[in-house]
Amino acid sequence: MCGINGIFAYHYAANPIDRRELLATRDQMIARGPDGAGRWLSEDGHVGFGHRRLSIIDLTEAGAQPMVSAEGDLVVTFNGEIYNYRELRRSLEERGRSFHSHSDTEVLLHLYATKGAEMVKDLRGMFAFAIFDLKAQTLFLARDPYGIKPLYYADDGWTFRFASQVKALLAGGQISRDPEPAGQVGFYLFGSIPEPFTTYRAIRSLPAGSTMVVDKIGAHEPVRYHSIARDFCEAETRYAGADRTADPARQFRSALLDSVRCHLVADVPVGAFLSSGIDSSALVGLMRDAGQQEIETVTLTFEEFRGTDSDEAPLAADVARTYGARHTIRVVGEREFNQDLPRILEAMDQPTIDGVNSWFVAKAARELGLKVAISGLGGDELFGGYPSFRDIPNWVKIFRPFSRIPFLGRASRLVGSPILNGLGANPKSAGMLEFGGDYAGAYLLRRGLYMPWELSKLLPRDVVVEGMRRLKPLALIAREETPRPKSAAARISALESGLYMRNQLLRDTDWASMAHGLEVRTPLVDSVLLQKAAEIYAASGTNPTKSLLADAPTQALPDALKRRPKTGFTTPVARWQQNLRRPPLAQPRAKTPWARTWARLVMAPAELSPASA
């Protein structure tokens, strides 16, 4: 876990890189890596790497980065964790490779030397890294299958730059701040900017599960090596109905325990976020099963929720007692929210309508001295926890016949929208006939913040037209369910994981936790677990359900928790932000969903003064 950056002046016309720029970008990420900083420059001055370190595995100087291979021909700068690095190291040693440190970083160098770009398929973990091959004069970049760790880049035609954060790239001072219309439109449609777009034209995200090569002619298009939809499809092809007598609960228990065990690899204590939900509670139970003796848990609650059904604290305390965890309840109030708001907006690397809760829980964990915490993120995607698992297939069934009638959807929306607005109904409902007929459209209805036809109220018309043309939102959604799994649940799971979780939950978790120098680990967001889950679902014909997760720990979860209806992790942010008085914001109408108002607050600084964004 760290912050990485680099500059590669690849073109024959390019100047050698500017060291000040390299360090300005690196040190903008000081919160990501407060424990140390390193840099590496090639002899010809055309390549440089930077690294800010948060030490978690191999705390010695031998694990410092950027790391040069013993032969001196490869250099790596790496952000993340490779959970299977010990197994990889053993197999590399068997092939005669000798190691000089105990870090997972060195494994990357040896693995690249042995396998080249194919190495990424062997990695289990969360990662974003760059390797420069001095012999071939090529830069290789890779990002983990789910996109847990971020990696952004900019290529101006002469010089390629990359960093863990958009704001860090801008801090280097050499990248154009021209706005990206697809990013602006994407933010209002989804509530977060869908990758590969960012707020800026010049900066792109390396897509999750992709690699990229930069050589003397420049960057080559990213190559996707992992797809969630493909994992589901392959499992369906190979295992469909193969084992209807199997016990999926037992199989999941072993797959989940394996993932949790992997995610506990560290040379510092690993804590856990605990809510009153099944996901985080089951993980704490599994940490106990994995043999972790001391478990430090932290629960976030809000002054306003004290004594109400929304208060997570009592049930969470119950779970902590069940598993013998050392437990802390952290209370956050409106005053602290107002105090932290400027820092939250500053740490927010890209605009998002969420992340406030992640900010406070990470803050709480860091106050306890934790450097690493386990999070239950990903449980809803893997075990069918969202209403979309029910709604989207239903909507598609109902609306598909109508979607085949030309112009009907559009006409019904044009007629219905003003009427529904007048009635104060959810503005999305006007689009049911137009968008509800297929999975991509229905997903947009389910998850969308604003609908395409509402954008002209928020952005200039040319931005909307150009943005929609570049973003192609329905194609962007459909890409995540391609190749298309047969099972509806698998399709929704691929969509939710590849869009909402990737672009919003994981990104928010990254900036909010990194702002506090905390590493968050997500055992339910794991490529090996995904593969096993897809196999179990396909072979047994079982539909995803939270009970598969709830029943995984040997010692059962408290009954009260299992019986509790799903509430999601809510915060009183809605009310707090309504209380803010910000001049650029018109007072929202009473029925405006709070996320929409928050979205405009988040975008306001960017829109008012692009230079400070």
Place this chain on the structure above:
Amino acid sequence: MRIFALLTDGLGAHGGIAQYNRDLLNALSASDLVSDIVVLPRNAGTNFEPAPKKVSQLRPRPGRISYSVEAVKAARAYGPFDVIFCGHCYQAPLAAAIGRWTGAPVWLQAYGIEAWDRPSALTRASVERASLVTAISRYTRRRLLEWADLPAENVRVLPITVRPMFTPGPADPKVPAKYGLTNQRFILTVSRIAKSEAYKGHDRVIEAMARVLEAAPDAVYVIAGDGDGRAELEALVQRKGLDGAVRFLSRIPDDEVLALYRSANAFVMASSGEGFGIVFVEAAATGLPVIGGNSDGSLDALADGVIGRAVDPLDVSQIAAALIATLENPRLDAAVRAQRFAFSNFSAHVDALLRTTFH
């Protein structure tokens, strides 16, 4: 690999685009991947040195319709081709149509102003079908990517090359003598003076001269180049009372340009609309300190200020300050730094582009 090149200016034509095309054809023919290149130009001269190896140039067709008809006929008669090279954005629809019909990928070249603003819907769609776009500068690349929804990775920068004749050395004394510049401290601009190209900024340099003269009373500004904008500039000189400090020369031949570069004290062009600005590199390659704008392709020719000084081309005081600083403290390493734009680098890059994109 067989290439069909649709060019506006073929071998024997005059001007910057013709020169670029000649360099490109030389580079393509130097690549061992290329077996032959068929060129269909709209304009071309008959009087050119032997064509580069592997290149056969068809008769030029200046008319738009006759050109398109001939392009289709040639694609059929001389094909099949592995790559369709399209030398200008406005020919993109034709190239795209031939590419689609023959199944060959299209490589499009973008220079400057023609690629900066959103074209017609047809041209835009055609550009977006290109497998490779080469832009002469980062600026042109950026402007094209503002309207063209292409993967940025398919748009590469392939800068203009500096001709090998531009090297440091003693000036032929006859040339400054011919123009009355012997032993004269002078600042030079070599460019056309067209009303349609007012962005070149001669007027702003003239205004800056008033301040330059305070620091360097003997300095003279020499504008080499012709065009319909000259009368207005002469009037400006009169108004500013700069008679004697600004001199106009007509368009002069290349060998005389070289001698002027070698005897001048500074080169300046405060342009805000350059696709690249090869004159900066050619002047710098002779060792002459250069000053240019920082808002367009000039930044590439100036290598972000490493080859020459980059200033806001619309800010007269910045231009004046840069001129004074250059006269007082000339940087003498421009020639070495300009060598990055040598043909050998260009040629190797063209070969790498072919290998990566079409091989």
